[in-house]
Amino acid sequence: MMNATRLKMGYVLFLVGGLLLSVPGFATVEKSSTSAAAPAASIAPAAAPQKAEQKSKSTADHSKFEELKRNFRNGPEVTKACLKCHTEAGKQVQHTKHWTWEYVNPVTKQKLGKKHVINNFCTSVKTNQTFCSACHVGYGWSDDSFDFSKEANVDCLACHDTTGKYKKIPGLSGHPNYKTMEWPPHSGRFREPTDLKKIAQNVGKTSRASCGACHFYGGGGDAVKHGDLDSSLKTPERYLDVHMDAEGLNFSCGECHLSDAHKVTGSRYAPTAAEKKGALLRGKDDGRNPTTCRACHGDAPHTEYAKLNDHTDKLACQTCHIPEFARGRLPTKMTWDWSTAGRLDEKGHRIQAKNSGGQVAYDSKKGDFTYERYVKPEYVWFNGDIKYTLFGDRVDGSDRVKINEFMGGPDDPNSRIWPVKVFRGKQPYDVENKTLAVFHTAGKGDAAFWGNYNWDKALKVGMASTAVAFSGKYDFVETEMSWPITHMVAPKEDALSCVQCHKENGRLEGLKGIYMPGNNNWPIIDFLGYSVALLALIGVLIHGGIRYLTSRKGG
Amino acid sequence: MSERIYIFKRFERFWHWSQAALIMFLMLTGFEIHGSYRLFGFENAVSYHTFAAWTLVSLWVFAVFWHFTTGEWKQYIPTMEKVDAMFKYYVTGIFTNAPHPFRQTTLTKHNPLQRLAYLFVFVVVNPVIWFSGWAYLFYNELSVVGLGGLPLSWIAFFHVVGAFMMLIFFIAHVYLATAGHTPTAHIKAMVTGWEEAD
Ligand code: HEM
Numbered sequence: 001m002m003n004a005t006r007l008k009m010g011y012v013l014f015l016v017g018g019l020l021l022s023v024p025g026f027a028t029v030e031k032s033s034t035s036a037a038a039p040a041a042s043i044a045p046a047a048a049p050q051k052a053e054q055k056s057k058s059t060a061d062h063s064k065f066e067e068l069k070r071n072f073r074n075g076p077e078v079t080k081a082c083l084k085c086h087t088e089a090g091k092q093v094q095h096t097k098h099w100t101w102e103y104v105n106p107v108t109k110q111k112l113g114k115k116h117v118i119n120n121f122c123t124s125v126k127t128n129q130t131f132c133s134a135c136h137v138g139y140g141w142s143d144d145s146f147d148f149s150k151e152a153n154v155d156c157l158a159c160h161d162t163t164g165k166y167k168k169i170p171g172l173s174g175h176p177n178y179k180t181m182e183w184p185p186h187s188g189r190f191r192e193p194t195d196l197k198k199i200a201q202n203v204g205k206t207s208r209a210s211c212g213a214c215h216f217y218g219g220g221g222d223a224v225k226h227g228d229l230d231s232s233l234k235t236p237e238r239y240l241d242v243h244m245d246a247e248g249l250n251f252s253c254g255e256c257h258l259s260d261a262h263k264v265t266g267s268r269y270a271p272t273a274a275e276k277k278g279a280l281l282r283g284k285d286d287g288r289n290p291t292t293c294r295a296c297h298g299d300a301p302h303t304e305y306a307k308l309n310d311h312t313d314k315l316a317c318q319t320c321h322i323p324e325f326a327r328g329r330l331p332t333k334m335t336w337d338w339s340t341a342g343r344l345d346e347k348g349h350r351i352q353a354k355n356s357g358g359q360v361a362y363d364s365k366k367g368d369f370t371y372e373r374y375v376k377p378e379y380v381w382f383n384g385d386i387k388y389t390l391f392g393d394r395v396d397g398s399d400r401v402k403i404n405e406f407m408g409g410p411d412d413p414n415s416r417i418w419p420v421k422v423f424r425g426k427q428p429y430d431v432e433n434k435t436l437a438v439f440h441t442a443g444k445g446d447a448a449f450w451g452n453y454n455w456d457k458a459l460k461v462g463m464a465s466t467a468v469a470f471s472g473k474y475d476f477v478e479t480e481m482s483w484p485i486t487h488m489v490a491p492k493e494d495a496l497s498c499v500q501c502h503k504e505n506g507r508l509e510g511l512k513g514i515y516m517p518g519n520n521n522w523p524i525i526d527f528l529g530y531s532v533a534l535l536a537l538i539g540v541l542i543h544g545g546i547r548y549l550t551s552r553k554g555g
Numbered sequence: 556m557s558e559r560i561y562i563f564k565r566f567e568r569f570w571h572w573s574q575a576a577l578i579m580f581l582m583l584t585g586f587e588i589h590g591s592y593r594l595f596g597f598e599n600a601v602s603y604h605t606f607a608a609w610t611l612v613s614l615w616v617f618a619v620f621w622h623f624t625t626g627e628w629k630q631y632i633p634t635m636e637k638v639d640a641m642f643k644y645y646v647t648g649i650f651t652n653a654p655h656p657f658r659q660t661t662l663t664k665h666n667p668l669q670r671l672a673y674l675f676v677f678v679v680v681n682p683v684i685w686f687s688g689w690a691y692l693f694y695n696e697l698s699v700v701g702l703g704g705l706p707l708s709w710i711a712f713f714h715v716v717g718a719f720m721m722l723i724f725f726i727a728h729v730y731l732a733t734a735g736h737t738p739t740a741h742i743k744a745m746v747t748g749w750e751e752a753d
Contacts, residue, residue, distance in 0.1 A: 307601065310695045499597040503590060515708035518590040518597055522715070526591070529719030536723050540730035543645075547734075550650040 056162075056204050063201035072196035075139045075175055076152040081200065083151060090151030092262040098137045099154065101125070103269040107385050112269050117388055120336060120403055120425040120479045121219040124438035126465045131442045133174040135214040142173040144465075157196075159210050160203040166194060167213075171443065208244060209234050211253040220366075223330035227375060227421040228487040232328025240328050242491040258282075258290040266291030271484060273316065273384035273408065274416045293317040293489075314514060316382070316416040318486050320496040324374045325421060325485050331359060331371035336425040339476035341367035342453040365450045367426075377419030377485050379508055383408030392468040394434050395477060401429075401436065403481040410513020417511060419485040426478050428459060432471035436479075438462040562664045563748045567627070570618050571745055577611045578721065585718050608688055631674050634667050641668040645734070655736060659750055669731075676724055684717035 062068055067081045083090050093099050102113035114132070118124050125132045133141040138153045140146060147153060155174060157166045169177050169191075176194040177183070183191045212234060219225030223232075238245040243255070257266045272289040279298035280288050289295065294317070302308035311320075326332040344364055345351050355361040359371050385407040395401045408415030428437040439462035442450045449458035455474065463470035501507045502518035515521060563571070584604035587594050595603060622628040640656040645668075647653070657666035665673065690697060690710040697703050735741040735750075744750035 305598075305602075307605075313695060497598060498601070502588075502597045515706065515711055517588050517711060520590050521708070521711070525712070525715060525719075526589075529715070529722070533719065533722050533726060536726045540726060544730065544733070546650055551652070 058204060062203050065201075068197070068200045070197065072200065074178055075155055075157065075196070078196055078200050079139075079152050079154055079156055082156045082203075086156075089156070089262065090154045093137060093154045093156075094148065094151070095261075096137075096263055097267070097269070098159075098262075098264070100148070101136065103267070105269065105385070108387055110388055110390065112388060116390065118390065118403060118436050118438060120423060120427055120481050121225060121333075122441060123338075123427055123436075124462070126438055127440040127462050128442055130173045130444070131170040134168040134170040134172070135217075136174050139174045157199055157203065158213070159206050161199050161210055162204040162207065163199055163202050164209055166199050167191075205252070206254055207252050215253075219333060221333075223326065223328070224333045225423075226483055226487070227325040227332040228322065228485045230326070230328050230330050230332070232330065233487070236328065238491055239494065240490075241488050243489060256291045256295075260285070265289060268484065269386070271382075271384050273382045273418065274414050293321075314417055316418045318484075318489070319379065319417050319419050321489050321492075322377070322419055322485050322487075323490055323494060323496045323500075324376055325419075325488055326373045326375050327488055327490070331357065331373040332375065332421070333369055334372045334375070334423065335368075335370045336366070336423070337368040337476075338428065339367060339426045341365060341449070342455065344453065364453060375421065376507070378422050378482075379417050379511055380406045380420055380482065381408040381410060381412070381415045381511070381513070382406040382418040382420075382484070383412050383415040389436060391438070391466045392435050395429055395436055396434065397429060397431060397475065397477050400424075400478040400480055403436075403479050406482055406484075417508065417514075420482040421485055422480055422482050424478070424480045426476040428455065428474045429477040430463075430471050431473045431475050433469055435468055436477075437470065437474050438466065440465075559749045559751050560659065560661060561748055562659055562661060562744055562750045564625075565748065566617075566621055568745055568748060570614065570621070573614055574611065574618075577607050577614065578725065580607050581611065582718065582722055582725070585714075589715060589718070605692065608692070612685075630663070630665055631670060631677065633670055633674050636667060638667045638671070641666055649734060672724070672728075676721075680717055680720045680724060683713050684721065687711070687714035687717060 065085075067084055072078045072081070079090070097103055097113060100113065101115040102111065104111055114125055122128070122132075127143075129146070130142045137155045137158050138146075138148075139155055140153055155168070157176075158168060167176055168174055169181070169183060176196075177191050178193055180190055180193060183189065212229070212231060215226075215229050216222060216231045216233065217224070218229070223230030233241060233244055235246040236244045238248055243249050243251040254264075257264050259265060266289060272292050275289070275292040275294040277288065277299065278294065280286075280290055280295040282290070282296075293301075297317075299312065300306075300309045308320075340362070342364060343351060343362075350364040351362065352360055352364070353362040355371070357371065360369065362368050387405045387407060389395060389401055389403050406418070406420065428439060429435065430437045437459050439449055439455070439458040440447045441458070441462075442448050445461065446452055447454070447457040447461040449455070456472070459474055460470065460472070496507065499506070499518070502516060504518075504520050506516070506519060508514065508516065509519070520526070581604060584595065584600045584607065586592070587600040588597065588604060594600070637656055644653065644656050648656070659666075687710050690702070690705065691707075691714055694707055694710065697705055732741045732745075733739070735744075737751075740751055
């Protein structure tokens with residue numbers, strides 16, 4: 001009897017000890033390594049199969065219009081023909097940012113728009129209009145004397161070409177080539193004169209290709225600037241963009257960027273960082289931004305897993321649904337160091353060096369670059385206001401200059417956590433006056449940096465075009481600029497999974513003002529809790545051990 | 556032959572073991588959500604935890620009902636009588652085969668230390684876990700009950716502290732279950748309902 005009891009007791013204690021040891025608190029901490037969202041399907045081939053070419057559904061066939069059955073010598077002639085019927089279109093366009101390149105932020109009162117901001121790509125439009133205006137919806141903007149009121153200067157074809165044959169050439173002040181010309185320069189390849197008649201007879205609605213002709217090439221090349229916009233979006237597959245999927249929803253840009261009177265909605269200068277209302281009835285104009293995710297998906301879009309809806313008070317949809325940017329065919333530029341630009345070979349010729357991926361890593365004209373694909377965004381609190389460092393704003397050469405700064409924070413109910421591409425670089429600044437310095441990059445005169453690689457001259461001419469004094473003494477300062485990530489929305493199966501944030505050193509590590517279950521929030525509480533539990537365990541094991549021994553003795 | 560007394564009724568036993576399983580599972584999934592280790596995966600752990608929490612809540616509704624309709628709630632009225640004797644027993648008597656200072660009967664199934672411990676679980680640990688758990692679940696709807704400004708970190712803090720208290724209680728409880736007049740006596744009683752007395 002006693003023996004059996006002893007045996008049983010040993011057995012039970014063994015069981016209890018084992019059970020308690022297996023209690024969660026004592027298991028080892030395991031670092032979770034989650035792979036970055038890899039493509040669910042293979043990467044799109046160079047040209048994804050396109051939907052069968054659809055005949056335009058328009059009620060007007062422009063090739064039947066008498067006004068267009070003629071040859072045009074230049075773009076403005078085409079515009080005049082357009083305006084004969086579309087009498088208000090010119091004026092409408094002239095009221096848009098696509099035309100003015102100007103925007104006054106109502107909160108900060110800062111004068112923004114391409115005309116006024118500095119960036120850390122080509123840095124500034126000033127003195128470089130002949131080149132930059134290749135992406136202006138106008139003809140002839142070569143310097144400050146451009147007439148912004150002349151309707152014939154509006155370029156209708158830039159957006160309404162459907163042939164893909166219309167190309168505004170950098171250096172021609174917004175015009176396409178009317179004569180045969182070598183393009184790209186020194187390439188030995190030649191472009192035929194632009195067939196304006198054919199293009200005018202085939203105008204139509206805007207498309208991914210026509211918007212993309214400028215917006216995919218920001219920063220001076222395909223995929224360079226935004227990271228979430230590049231030419232792979234012309235015919236994307238589902239993995240790259242669930243809405244634009246050429247074989248699926250096949251959205252055009254305008255599907256979200258609903259436009260009226262040529263005003264395109266959705267703006268990087270005045271973004272809607274936190275839409276709090278539900279879905280927006282399409283077509284109802286109540287002043288809300290129709291490009292937000294919620295404008296269509298409403299405020300509780302997760303039906304399978306409702307807990308996800310609880311995140312919308314803190315997160316922008318983009319944070320989970322765009323797990324990485326530059327997921328198309330091309331890497332995006334991540335850094336640009338102007339300070340090394342201007343190095344020439346022994347013969348005094350321009351140098352270009354490519355990296356192992358075949359991208360230009362160094363160019364005498366521009367300096368050093370790095371690129372990345374499948375980039376994990378950085379994350380910031382953002383309430384829609386952006387503060388820019390503009391001409392004349394003081395910069396301290398010792399710190400990295402934030403060319404733009406996303407405002408907002410955890411305590412601001414209008415803020416959400418947003419994914420951003422942060423573009424870092426080095427660019428000139430005035431050492432004495434402590435301002436960013438802009439320079440004459442391309443175009444006329446011997447001061448253009450891309451002609452003679454002379455910073456002193458290029459900066460002098462560039463700065464003379466601004467109202468800001470220039471001391472003549474310059475150096476290079478580190479800068480960074482943030483771009484909200486909002487395109488290339490992944491299919492839901494490729495959205496971030498919970499654990500990509502809910503762990504130690506997850507995606508949102510370092511972001512202030514959030515409590516994140518799973519991220520080792522209170523090491524001290526854990527230490528205390530597990531210590532006391534461990535002591536209790538040791539205590540009962542010792543107690544049980546003594547019981548076992550004394551019961552043997554007693555027996 | 557030893558005498559047998561019927562202590563735990565059928566519902567009580569069912570309640571005890573299903574609650575035990577649920578609480579172990581809640582600890583297992585809860586501490587995974589907390590980030591202590593990885594087992595089911597965060598997403599699954601949250602789903603399982605939520606499901607188990609709801610189950611526990613339903614079980615409790617029945618249990619509370621049962622306790623009041625049967626009058627069994629009186630078992631938890633605290634008493635300081637013999638508490639010192641119980642302490643002494645656990646510290647020395649238990650090793651010398653001294654007689655247990657408490658005799659279970661159908662009317663008083665819990666010894667005085669048990670009463671205090673369970674009462675503490677009922678009035679402190681459970682409410683802390685429950686209320687913080689509800690707040691955690693309905694975090695985004697808290698403004699409806701006027702708690703809109705309550706930060707998640709506070710809610711989680713109470714929930715985690717409650718969870719640790721539960722873990723520590725659990726360890727002591729499981730061990731003391733072996734401290735009957737034989738190591739398995741209490742456990743058997745909770746299975747069959749019958750406790751064997753000497
Ligand atoms: C013995 C019972 C329970 C234990 C030991 C327990 C333990 C835990 C722990 C350790 C966490 C992680 C907290 C953190 O790190 O922030 C957690 C999360 C949570 N618990 Fe419990 N819990 C229990 C019961 C409950 C109950 C009854 C409810 C609901 C009424 C509940 C609802 C939740 C919720 C909603 C979460 C957060 C999961 C999420 O991220 O959505 N728990 N629990």
